[in-house]
Amino acid sequence: MKNKPYDLFKMLLKTVFAEIIKVFVKDIELTFPKVIGDYDFINHFRKIGPRKSYKLAIYQNKTGKKAIAKMISAKIKSYHYYSLLNEIAIYNTLNSATDRLKKNTPPQYKDVYIPRLINTFEDGFRLISLVEFVAGEVVQNYSAKKKLELYIKITNYLNYIGENLTKAERSQISVRKSLNYIVLYPLLAVKAVITYPASLPYVLVGMIRFLRNIPIVLKNSKSSLIHRDLHFKNILTCENGHALIDFQQMVFSEPLHEYITTLRYFWYGYKRKEFGRLLLAEIIKKNIKRKKFNELFQSYAINSVTHGLTGSGFSRDIILGWFDFFKFSLNSDFTKFQTKNIL
Ligand SMILES: Nc1ncnc2c1ncn2[C@@H]1O[C@H](COP(=O)(O)OP(=O)(O)O)[C@@H](O)[C@H]1O
Ligand SMILES: [Mg+2]
Structure with a gap:
């Protein structure tokens, strides 16, 4: 093959x-x-x-x-x-x-x-x-703090592996450049509106903001090895720690994409939000010094929400959570964010 x-x-x-x-x-x-x-x-x-x-x-x-x-x-x-x-x-x-x-x-x-x-x-x-086969349990029941530690460890480990691949190994892994997101975005937007017509106003507002941010995204995006579907059903306990599974989406791409997509998954429900708040504080801490961080956050959030909306069968609660995450991302100034207000 x-x-x-x-x-x-x-x-x-x-x-x-x-x-x-x-x-x-x-x-x-x-x-x-x-x-x-x-x-x-x-x-x-x-x-x-x-x-x-x-x-x-x-x-x-x-x-x-x-x-x-x-x-x-x-x-x-x-x-x-x-x-x-x-x-x-x-x-x-x-x-x-x-x-x-x-x-x-x-x-x-x-x-x-x-x-x-x-x-x-x-x-x-x-x-x-x-x-x-890994005969473990999913780690969904861990406390929010323990989940965050594990999440950071896994993303750092993937980054470490990505940085230490040989040329031949590297050539086996696709690269998703920021230009790819930009070219794909209109297709996602159309599919999102067909799948959830109620998303039309969000998609339109998102489109305008996304287009405006294109030069910034092209200039300031980074690349590391990311999983792109990182949540706690894809991490199993195993003999000597934790096993990571489900690599269908893995590529070299902007690390913010990974974190923001996970953040979107957790933007609903009381228990999940606790992990979401910790993750948000971590994202801000990690990226606050990046140039044009607000615009990068917005663009990857718009892209992630739009991408989520292309999948059918999600509950109303989930969709409303994503709309809320969308509004939050577009209306916030993360450079002035006090983490104590989030936690
Ligand atoms: N190596 C594995 N060991 C044990 N269970 C696994 C393994 N790979 C997948 N599974 C089980 O199959 C489910 C679906 O596999 P996954 O690769 O996560 O696909 P999906 O994209 O559908 O989430 C997982 O949630 C897990 O329960
Ligand atoms: Mg999975």
């Missing part, structure tokens, strides 16, 4: 094409193969989360080692196919990089674990990844 980072625009074109042919050709029902390498199919695995774009299953080898398989249609190659391809490339790269860096890894990161990619499978119909 080719193990290249996907080309964003090729992927977009193919996704549009896939959506069109889906109207005429019904995709076949996918079934898991009985055997992948020396692993046997055991049972299907229930997926947590609102979107069900792929199937999961548990496999096991003769020695009793378990693996989790993620399967997606390869017949209609849409966005989901390319993001699984990306996840496979990321697992390969992170597995080899963390092996190589093992001896030199700073001690504070030693308890963060990246599961091993065991095998991949592709035929004309399906693409499957087989990853070591």
Whole structure:
């Protein structure tokens, strides 16, 4: 199987094409193969989360080692196919990089674990990844303070790995430049309004602000290795600490994008907001000295909310939370923010 980072625009074109042919050709029902390498199919695995774009299953080898398989249609190659391809490339790269860096890894990161990619499978119909199964719990029940410590540690560790990749490893990972966000934004905006018509005023106001900030974003964005879907369902407890999973979205891109997207996820509900407030204080502390920080925050928040609105099936509470986050981002002057007012 080719193990290249996907080309964003090729992927977009193919996704549009896939959506069109889906109207005429019904995709076949996918079934898991009985055997992948020396692993046997055991049972299907229930997926947590609102979107069900792929199937999961548990496999096991003769020695009793378990693996989790993620399967997606390869017949209609849409966005989901390319993001699984990306996840496979990321697992390969992170597995080899963390092996190589093992001896030199700073001690504070030693308890963060990246599961091993065991095998991949592709035929004309399906693409499957087989990853070591981590028999842990999700860390959703940690206190807000403990969550923040873990979150910072994981993002710092990813940044460390990103900075220490070889040239060959680096070439396996896609780069999402600020220009990519700008070109993609109008498409997101259209899809957001189609999916949630009530978002029209927000999208229009966001569009104006986003366009105005373009030169600033182009000039001031940075790049590091980011997960892009970092929340506490994607962190599992494991033997020697915590395992990070779900690498479909991982790219080199602006680190604020990571933090702001996580912040958006936590912008509703009482308990979640506690972590959100801590995270906001951390974002401000970390970035306050950056040039044009307000504009950067606004632009990545507008982009993140608009991106969120392109996914269907979210509850009213979640959507209202995102609208609230949007207003907050556009109306705040973070350079004058007193963290004591947030906490
Ligand atoms: N390596 C793994 N070990 C144990 N469980 C896993 C592993 N990878 C995924 N899972 C389980 O499958 C679920 C969905 O996988 P994930 O990669 O997070 O996909 P999604 O994009 O749907 O969130 C996870 O929430 C977790 O419960
Ligand atoms: Mg997940």
